């Protein structure tokens with residue numbers, strides 16, 4: 001006989017939960033999972049670059065040598081050898097980063113939430129680029145800040161514009177390398193100007209840098225962290241240089257802030273998975289990334305080139321787009337009367353997808369923008385997808 005259950009509960013969500021929304025991108029991704037769709041929508045790294053066999057061997061090695069430690073609870077700050085490795089890799093002559101300044105995270109996305117928790121009060125001003133990373137806007141939104149959009153041009157955010165909008169601000173969130181969503185890179189001059197402006201205003205500067213290692217040409221530009229380790233909060237991730245499924249990232253900051261973040265992390269998840277940290281350390285400790293990262297860079301550089309050439313060939317000249325020097329994204333600006341959300345519906349009907357630009361804006365959106373990711377689509381499909389999009393756009397002129 002079927003048991004009689006009491007009536008289901010009627011949920012009363014907190015005010016905070018009531019204002020939560022699903023990420024627009026995750027909603028679009030559900031549609032674009034269909035195999036016939038050519039999707040430029042995902043922000044996913046290419047699975048071709050995942051070092052599956054290395055990870056398997058490292059799991060075996062860690063479990064057979066240190067299985068009991070790997071499967072035990074760990075410390076909230078993270079696995080010490082890995083924190084040392086990160087501190088060393090970020091240290092430069094004259095700018096030494098100490099392991100105590102590193103907090104391991106369950107994905108760098110967790111750091112955005114923890115930073116929101118410890119730095120943002122309701123109504124606090126938070127300065128963000130125009131446009132900015134949607135996931136950060138989402139993470140900070142929970143703490144109900146007042147977002148202030150920093151004026152931006154082709155070179156990214158304009159440091160000179162910061163002082164007049166920074167009155168009373170709690171933090172500035174910047175993505176200097178191959179920004180998500182625009183693919184733009186902030187010049188060394190602007191980095192330096194931004195660091196000095198923030199320091200003189202006493203304004204904490206978050207440098208979110210998951211794509212920094214993926215520079216197509218030569219060495220990445222200097223990190224703002226090394227320009228002022230006392231005032232910059234640096235966020236790094238293993239998602240784009242190893243694999244995102246392991247959910248491993250880190251934040252580097254002065255120890256007073258790290259201790260506070262650690263308390264917030266304890267409440268959130270006690271600590272980042274010990275096995276994962278030990279396996280990643282096993283994979284990278286002897287220099288694996290030095291040979292692995294160049295293979296990711298050259299794959300992405302090639303795919304990017306294919307997309308740029310296709311845009312040149314198939315998009316009307318009324319459209320413009322960024323030419324990234326690394327990372328995973330191109331940002332397109334269409335003539336101002338074209339709404340990319342309407343275009344998306346038409347594109348999906350033609351089995352092509354992208355992410356409309358509006359959700360990346362904290363304030364007034366530019367509706368005629370969109371983000372294209374080129375890393376998971378094979379070259380012939382890139383051309384086909386861009387050709388279809390180009391036709392749809394041309395029909396609107």
Ligand code: PMP
Pocket residue numbers: 043106107108109110133135175180208209210236237238239244247248249
């Ligand atoms: N910051 C930026 C700019 C990102 O694009 C992403 C991933 N899409 C993250 C942070 C979060 O990365 P993860 O949590 O995988 O480390």
